[in-house]
Amino acid sequence: MDKKNTGAWTNQLGFVLAAAGSAVGVGNIWRFPYLVAKDGGGLFLLVYLVLVLTFGYALLVSDLALGRGTQSNSIRAYKKADKKWNFLGKVTCIVPALIMTYYAIIGGWILKYIVVYFTGNSTVASTDGYFTNFITSVYSPIIFALIFMCITAWVVYLGIDKGIEKVSKIVMPILLLMIIIIAVFALTLKHTDSNGTVRTGLQGFLIYITPNFEGLTLGKFLQIVLDAMSQLFFSLSVAMGIMITYGSYVPKDVNMNKSVQQIELFDTVVAFLAGMMIIPTVFAFSGTDGMSAGPGLVFISLPKIFNEMGSIGIFIGIIFFIMFAFAALTSCISVLETLVANVMEFFNLKRKNATLWLAVIYSIATVIVCLGYNVFYFELKLPNGSTAQLLDLMDYISNSFLMPLICMISCIFIGWVLKPDWIIKEMESSGDKMTRKGLYAVMIKYIAPFVMFVLFLQSAGIFNLIFK
Numbered sequence: 001m002d003k004k005n006t007g008a009w010t011n012q013l014g015f016v017l018a019a020a021g022s023a024v025g026v027g028n029i030w031r032f033p034y035l036v037a038k039d040g041g042g043l044f045l046l047v048y049l050v051l052v053l054t055f056g057y058a059l060l061v062s063d064l065a066l067g068r069g070t071q072s073n074s075i076r077a078y079k080k081a082d083k084k085w086n087f088l089g090k091v092t093c094i095v096p097a098l099i100m101t102y103y104a105i106i107g108g109w110i111l112k113y114i115v116v117y118f119t120g121n122s123t124v125a126s127t128d129g130y131f132t133n134f135i136t137s138v139y140s141p142i143i144f145a146l147i148f149m150c151i152t153a154w155v156v157y158l159g160i161d162k163g164i165e166k167v168s169k170i171v172m173p174i175l176l177l178m179i180i181i182i183a184v185f186a187l188t189l190k191h192t193d194s195n196g197t198v199r200t201g202l203q204g205f206l207i208y209i210t211p212n213f214e215g216l217t218l219g220k221f222l223q224i225v226l227d228a229m230s231q232l233f234f235s236l237s238v239a240m241g242i243m244i245t246y247g248s249y250v251p252k253d254v255n256m257n258k259s260v261q262q263i264e265l266f267d268t269v270v271a272f273l274a275g276m277m278i279i280p281t282v283f284a285f286s287g288t289d290g291m292s293a294g295p296g297l298v299f300i301s302l303p304k305i306f307n308e309m310g311s312i313g314i315f316i317g318i319i320f321f322i323m324f325a326f327a328a329l330t331s332c333i334s335v336l337e338t339l340v341a342n343v344m345e346f347f348n349l350k351r352k353n354a355t356l357w358l359a360v361i362y363s364i365a366t367v368i369v370c371l372g373y374n375v376f377y378f379e380l381k382l383p384n385g386s387t388a389q390l391l392d393l394m395d396y397i398s399n400s401f402l403m404p405l406i407c408m409i410s411c412i413f414i415g416w417v418l419k420p421d422w423i424i425k426e427m428e429s430s431g432d433k434m435t436r437k438g439l440y441a442v443m444i445k446y447i448a449p450f451v452m453f454v455l456f457l458q459s460a461g462i463f464n465l466i467f468k
């Protein structure tokens with residue numbers, strides 16, 4: 001689409017912060033820490049770091065360069081690059097279309113906790129069953145989700161530079177500052193149990209960063225690699241058209257290579273800091289047992305701990321949930337923006353109309369998915385072994401099933417049809433050198449498609465079928 005209609009980032013900083021805004025989201029704050037706790041602490045960190053610098057790099061470069069090179073959002077980018085691959089653009093759009101049905105709901109949960117902390121009800125939020133009671137109630141989650149949806153839609157409505165970029169430039173530095181404050185605070189914690197055991201945040205930090213090889217088998221190691229891999233591309237917002245769309249708004253004189261490094265760094269640092277705040281805190285108050293709380297860590301364990309901390313806990317709780325809301329907001333914006341850009345192009349609509357239409361449609365979808373916890377409640381056994389309600393089902397189809405599949409096909413397309421040189425040329429079009437060229441080509445041609453295939457087999461439950 002014509003740049004005049006879509007707009008562009010004003011400069012490199014604006015672009016990097018907006019892309020980092022998309023990348024830093026609930027995945028960093030919520031999922032990363034519990035994966036680290038589950039997958040051997042420092043061992044997971046190491047595997048993750050290696051993957052960020054290799055796969056993450058290759059995938060992020062591919063999406064962004066494809067966007068800037070074709071000057072098109074995801075629905076058209078593949079077609080512009082090669083007519084025969086039009087279908088891939090269309091399939092890619094399904095991922096944000098599904099994610100958008102539930103992302104605002106999670107945003108709404110966060111908003112609810114902000115309100116709870118501000119209104120002095122944090123003690124109530126720390127009681128057993130509070131979170132479950134809240135998300136299974138009929139009205140409250142819908143109201144908060146719709147508020148979150150309105151804020152998201154408002155920013156997208158304002159446009160690229162005046163909306164998304166402006167908000168990211170304010171929110172992202174504050175987010176970073178807030179998470180540093182809480183992470184450092186976590187290290188100073190000291191807690192004495194009722195039986196007299198003293199545990200400190202610093203000890204928890206050591207558990208967090210020390211690789212734990214206990215009981216490690218080849219199978220377990222592979223599981224860690226796959227966990228890190230799926231976390232990685234969810235976290236970098238790749239393989240769903242978002243970074244293609246954001247790439248299409250990048251002015252030609254921006255140094256893409258540096259930008260990619262900065263985005264990767266921002267995303268990884270925030271994930272690391274999230275672990276650095278959550279794991280030592282949970283360890284100090286509940287020991288290693290508390291660390292296995294899984295997805296419940298953020299909405300269930302942390303409010304309990306904040307409550308135990310007394311008045312400082314309310315303060316830390318407020319900072320934490322505001323920071324968390326910022327992370328979710330900028331990600332949700334990127335999902336909606338991608339859909340708006342696609343709809344604008346596909347139906348030839350103006351931004352404002354496209355945003356309004358999508359906001360209405362997704363408000364309805366949000367209500368339906370919210371009701372998945374009560375009116376439309378069901379328990380579905382997924383191929384990967386977990387039990388799902390409506391929200392989990394949307395998450396499963398988009399992230400576990402479609403993303404690895406699309407990523408694999410996209411790597412094959414870029415590696416073998418379009419060829420890595422096309423991407424490298426685009427990366428260097430501003431006159432700056434691309435530093436990891438050789439690595440990029442090997443990754444995108446050989447290693448990434450293979451690993452994506454394995455990841456797909458695993459998430460689709462095909463491994464379970466074969467090895468049962």
Ligand code: PHE
Binds near residue numbers: 022023025235236331
């Ligand atoms: N990257 C975001 C995160 O880490 C998640 C996200 C997924 C954002 C999909 C947009 C789309 O949470």
